[in-house]
Each structure stands twice: as C-alpha cells, then as structure tokens.
Amino acid sequence: MSNPTAAMLVIGDEILSGRTRDANMYHLAGQLTNAGIDLTEVRVVSDDKDAIIAAVQTLSGAYDVVFTSGGIGPTHDDITADCIAAAFGVAIDVRDDARAILQARYDAAGTEMNAARLRMARIPAGATLIDNPVSGAPGFTVENVHVMAGVPSVFVAMVESVLPTLAGGAPLVSETLRIERGEGEIAGPLGALAAEYPMLSMGSYPFTQKDGGYGANIVIRGVDADLVRRAHDQLAAIFPA
C-alpha cells in the first residue's frame, strides 16, 4: 500500500516578490516525511481570488490532503477564507465559536474587538476549527483542505494541531553517503545500483567543496530500513572514503 499523498498551497505576494523567503514549505515537507505522508506538489500563488480558487480545487481533487499557508489575517489582502468557501461552494460568515475564541484572547489582553479582527472569525460553513495556541485566531479544515496561517510560528503550531488527526503511511528511512568525487564519476555505478533496487529511491545532491573539488551527497530512501542499509553499504564499498 502506498503512502497518502499531500499538496501544499502557499498564498502570498510576499513570497513571489522575493520580499519574504518561504519557511513554511520547508517545515511542512519535513513534518510530512516523518509522518509517512508524501508531499507530492507545492504551488505558490499570489493574493488573487481566481488563482487561489482554481489551485484549491485542482489540488483538493488530485491529492489525499492539502495544506494552505497564508491569507487568513484581519487585513484587506487576507482573502483565503472567502476563496476556500467559493472553491467548495459553501457560505461563509462569522461563527460563534471562532468569535468566542478571539473575544477571550482580546479580553485577556485588554484589546478591543473591531470589524477587522472579527474578520478572523469568518469560517466557511461545515468547517472544523484548527487550534492556534500562539495567537488565538483559528485555522480551519474544509473536506481535505487544512487552512493555516502564513506567520511561521503560527503555521508550525497549526501543523502540530492537525498532524495527529491524519492517517500516515510508513515513514521513509534514509541513509546519506557523502562521496568526494564529481557526479560524473558517481553516476554510472549509482544508476546500476538504482536499477538493482527498484523499490528504493536514490537521489544525488552535488556540492562544491571549499577547495573547489566536487562531491555529492547520495540519499537512499525507502520504507525497508534493512534494504536501505544494504544499498548504502554496497555503494560505500564502491566509493570508499
């Protein structure tokens, strides 16, 4: 049985303009690998209603589970919740339980609720809330789409809230062999090894050494730890340190 598949949708002009370097994709990718869920595609789109709706519909239909990041704050450019509602053809309005969570936070902080803050309690009909222990304002899940904040500390907390609810597969085991030779020398024997172990994936990630020499990290991945180890040892015997 193969692992569940996942996609991520990053929503935000700030990534596409180069202003902000994405951190959430990297975090989610590692968490899903540990959980035995295969992150298969990521898309980054701008704060554009049509682009967000189309991407949500495509990814939700193509993968077992989808995670979105960004666009659920109180400002005018936060349009993700409305787009999710539109993508699934459901209504959206302020929901009492979400409003109560926000109100409790603001009361504790001595902050006033206002129209902008109340926007963060607008939840598509039928959604399940995602707990946000960092700043209160919840994310939410509609069908197989988990809608989370773009602020990295909040994103991390929401992933923690969601992951235990998902059925994972067999976590991948990996072994890395560092070989201080050019990829051009490694490629032949590595290709033969990959053909010998069709149930493992073998990736070659080249680097340049400080002295200008070439090398590559060969990463062998699979669900069977013994097999991964055997392939690793076989390659290490061909390229002794």
Added chain:
Amino acid sequence: MSNPTAAMLVIGDEILSGRTRDANMYHLAGQLTNAGIDLTEVRVVSDDKDAIIAAVQTLSGAYDVVFTSGGIGPTHDDITADCIAAAFGVAIDVRDDARAILQARYDAAGTEMNAARLRMARIPAGATLIDNPVSGAPGFTVENVHVMAGVPSVFVAMVESVLPTLAGGAPLVSETLRIERGEGEIAGPLGALAAEYPMLSMGSYPFTQKDGGYGANIVIRGVDADLVRRAHDQLAAIFPA
C-alpha cells in the same frame, strides 16, 4: 501596459522531502521583481516524468516566460532535459557544441569524459544554450522555457546569463512602514487607504516583537514612486512611530 508574467518550476524530490531548503525560488523572485517581470506562480514537483511534462506544458502556455530549476546533472534521477523535449514534442540527443563545452572543461581539469557526463550534452532540438560559467554544463532555452541547474551557485549564474535577454516591464518601487500595533488595529485604516489608491498594492506582514507585542510591516508597491511615497506618508501620519 502590464508587466510580463513569469512562472517557476522547481524540480526535485529533495525539496518535497524536506531534505533541502529551496534557495532558488527566493533568488529568482527578487531578480524578476527588480527586472519588472511579475513572478505569478511557482510549482514544485518531484522527479516524476508525467508531473514535470504536465507542469511545463501548463506553465509555458499560461505565462510569458518560465524558469525551471533542477534535474539537469549526470545522474539517473536527472530527467528534466528529456521531459522538456517530450513536453514540446521535439527530439533530444547529444549536441556537438554542448559536448565541446564539456570536453574543454574536462580537458582543462584532467577529467575523463564518460557516458554519465555526456548525458549533460543532451539538448532538445532547436534549443538555445544557456551559459554556465560556474561548472560548464550548459542550461538551455526551448521556446519560452529556460531550463537551469538546481545547484544554487549555478542557478544564480544561469539567471544572470538569461535575464539580460528578456524584455522587462516597469520595475516595482516599494516603501515599507513598520507599525508597532496589532494588525487588527491597522486593518481598518489600511483597507481605506488601499481603496483610495487602487493602482498600488498594499500588503501587511505581521510579526511578534521580542517583548511579545504585535506589529506589522506594511509594504506599499507600485510603479509610480511619487504615489507610493504619498500613500506611505499618509499611513505614517495615521500611525506615528
């Protein structure tokens, strides 16, 4: 007249598994913004032939220019060149000029050409080569798709080779105002300002201060520097430091 649009396709299991944190998207995004080209969508796909071909065809049809990153080295998991040829329905074979570039590098370094290294001279028919001053092996352009290496230092060099050949638009000017208040307080006046300046884009990027207080960087972008400055000053008057 609006700016040219661009998309990026990142190819590589190592990003999706969380092993490697992407650097090329961040770099390209900044370079394109400076050049007046709007990066509108990014996709990350795994080393999967069908996924790569489908993404290349979709993005090439939807945007003025496409940049790919990754999968053009000598190892068995480097399948990008074949996928590009398949996506455009053209043949692919070792090309003499690409082979000569590699041969000259290997001769200078005292390295042997072999079957794996020769793979890097396989170029889709009709492509234009992209110069790689870092490690020799060229990228290439087919129609509106620029195919570049995933190794960050090589990617950066190839972007430098390609960018001067592209027609850009008006570069965006931006002004950032740091406001040490919660987004919930900023959102109302900011929304009104955004409505007053429909030709500018205004983004709100919240942060948490070390003392636990909230704040946001408000980024105002547009092609008219005077207008951007005027909107910035108007916002600064509402939220004095």
